[in-house]
Structure formats: C-alpha cells, structure tokens
C-alpha cells in the first residue's frame with residue numbers, strides 16, 4: 001500500500017528528528033492525524049516560530065530569541081568573574097540544573113576539529129578572546145567534553161586565557177557519583193586514576 | 203536557567219509526540235535549532251499540510267487526502283469480494299506489508315467501548331452495515347485486536363454480516379512465527395491452545 005502523499009511526507013519529515021526511526025515516525029504521524037490534530041498544528045507553529053526567531057546570544061552565543069540571553073542579562077552573573085566554557089546549549093542547561101554554578105557561560109556551539117575544517121573562529125574564539133581582554137574575568141572554567149576534540153579545544157582556550165593572565169580550571173572527570181566501577185568505561189576510569197586526590201588525614 | 207519562551211514552547215510541543223519524554227524533546231529542539239533549521243521548517247509544513255488535508259476515505263474510512271483511498275480505488279480489490287475489518291490505518295499498513303491480502307478494508311478508527319460512550323455509529327458500523335447490504339461482499343475477515351474490546355467488536359460485526367448471510371472469519375491468534383513459547387504472554391498462549399489444529403497424517 002502506498003500511503004497518500006501528505007501522510008508519506010509527514011512520516012519522512014518526522015524521521016529528521018533525532019532518535020526517530022521509520023516505525024516511530026509512522027506511529028507519530030497516525031497519532032497526530034487520528035487524535036492530535038490541534039497538537040500537530042501547535043507543533044508546526046512552534047517549529048516555525050523557533051526556527052525564525054531563535055538566534056544566538058550576542059554575549060555567550062547560546063540559543064535565544066533575545067539579543068542577550070536570560071543568564072547574561074543578570075548583573076550578578078556578570079559580576080561573578082567566572083566564565084564557564086561549554087560546547088552546546090544543552091551543556092548550559094545540564095549545569096544550570098545542578099544549581100551549583102552562579103557565573104557566566106561561553107557556548108562554543110561545537111569544538112575545534114581541524115579535519116572537518118572547524119577552526120578557532122568557527123567556534124567563536126575570536127569573540128571569546130575579545131571578551132577575555134575587555135572584561136574582568138577572574139577564572140575560566142573549561143567544561144568541554146572529555147573527548148580528543150574537547151580536550152584539544154580546552155587546551156587552546158587555556159592558552160588564550162593564560163596570555164591574559166587569567167586563572168583557568170578544568171572540571172573534574174571520573175567515576176560518576178553513585179556509579180559502579182564495574183560499569184564505568186576505561187577512559188573514565190583512567191581519568192579517575194590520573195585525577196586522584198590525596199586524602200588529608202589531618 | 204529558564205530557556206527562552208520560543209525554545210520552551212518548542213520543547214513542550216514536541217512532547218505531544220508519542221514516546222517523546224522531556225529529555226528527547228530537549229535533544230530534538232536543540233538539534234533542530236543548531237543544525238536542522240530547514241528540516242524544522244519542512245516538518246512544520248508537512249504537519250500543517252497533513253492536518254489540513256488528510257481526512258477519511260469515504261469507502262473504507264482510512265486516513266487519506268483523497269476522497270477514495272488508493273486501495274478502494276482499485277477495481278480488482280473491490281471485485282475480490284473480501285472485506286477485512288481492522289481498528290486502525292496502521293493495521294492496514296501492517297497487513298499490506300505482508301503482501302498476502304488482496305481484498306478491501308474497512309477501518310473502524312477504534313473499537314466498541316460502551317464505558318467510554320463509543321457505540322456502533324462512532325466506529326462507522328452504520329456505514330459498514332449499508333456496505334454489507336449493497337455490495338457483493340462474499341467474506342468478512344475480522345482482524346480487530348485480540349483484546350476484550352476488539353473481540354466484542356468482532357462479535358458485533360459477525361452478527362451484522364450473518365444477518366446478510368455473509369460468511370465471516372476471524373484471523374488466527376497464537377504464538378508468533380519465530381517466537382519462543384517461553385517469551386509468549388499467557389493470553390496468546392491460551393489462544394494458541396484453544397485454536398490448535400488437527401494435524402492431518404494422510
């Protein structure tokens with residue numbers, strides 16, 4: 001059976017979403033058409049609105065429809081002197097959800113990847129360098145991913161910061177809290193050993 | 203962190219899709235905004251087009267944007283004299299994918315459910331009764347789901363067909379081909395026993 005063209009196109013467009021295979025796309029399309037037509041129109045409107053309006057914060061580069069995002073707009077965040085460097089807006093969200101960090105962010109929207117032709121300017125390091133020169137940043141916290149590219153990117157940014165005599169730190173990597181050693185991957189376990197801390201017995 | 207309103211609304215609208223939890227909705231929204239903006243607009247257009255144009259086939263009630271669906275439009279299907287009753291358009295698709303059945307369908311878009319106020323007319327049984335009276339149907343094949351409601355619906359339709367002296371059959375339920383007894387649920391195993399067939403030794 002050939003489904004009618006409008007249904008076929010809807011299923012194919014749904015497959016563009018991450019994690020949606022042919023079966024789920026079909027289930028989604030039928031559910032929308034059978035009993036969520038208003039929801040379907042709401043999603044269409046939300047997609048159009050977001051794609052047309054959402055751009056990047058001119059201070060930290062995260063996704064927002066405002067010129068300056070909700071975090072950069074808070075004076076107490078800017079005054080903290082802390083600048084955390086992450087690869088994606090999702091990383092910002094994950095860190096914010098801990099409630100632990102109260103400084104600012106800079107979102108690279110990627111990482112250095114010379115083989116893919118992604119150099120410093122492509123991830124906004126020209127903007128970051130200017131910010132480090134002009135703003136009273138006291139500490140740069142490197143929270144790029146613990147991958148080869150993330151580490152190389154962190155190293156490159158540490159260099160930038162050192163040239164401005166700004167202190168830099170790298171977030172700790174190791175065994176997740178509550179995780180069992182047995183199920184932790186080798187690289188993480190390696191990080192956990194090389195980053196081990198002396199226990200102060202005093 | 204409060205995400206900006208347009209991103210928040212996109213995440214909430216994506217959660218209307220079946221099987222999409224808060225984490226996947228967030229991942230989908232960020233992926234669209236970071237590197238699939240054209241895909242996002244394509245999905246918005248497909249949703250609008252499908253919701254506005256797709257209705258029900260006037261012969262079999264399945265979802266289609268044409269007055270009569272691609273199956274009902276085939277004379278050799280209509281001439282087969284076979285009419286298979288299913289609950290949803292997805293069931294039609296599943297049966298079509300076997301390539302085994304070459305007759306027509308009638309899609310209930312649900313099943314009888316007196317407790318939810320869903321009676322015969324709500325699942326198109328008035329239209330079906332008319333079709334059984336007026337068309338030369340030779341066999342009604344009941345392929346509703348093997349649930350309490352599906353069985354009750356099949357029973358009700360078998361009655362309708364018998365009043366027109368039309369032969370009826372129920373598709374077989376039992377252990378899936380390739381399935382292991384050990385992993386089959388009790389109800390299916392019960393069906394498999396009660397529907398057992400004599401092995402002809404000749």
Ligand SMILES: [Zn+2]
Pocket residue numbers: 057058059060061062068069070071072073
């Ligand atoms: Zn910002």
Ligand SMILES: [Zn+2]
Pocket residue numbers: 259260261262263264270271272273274275
């Ligand atoms: Zn039809």
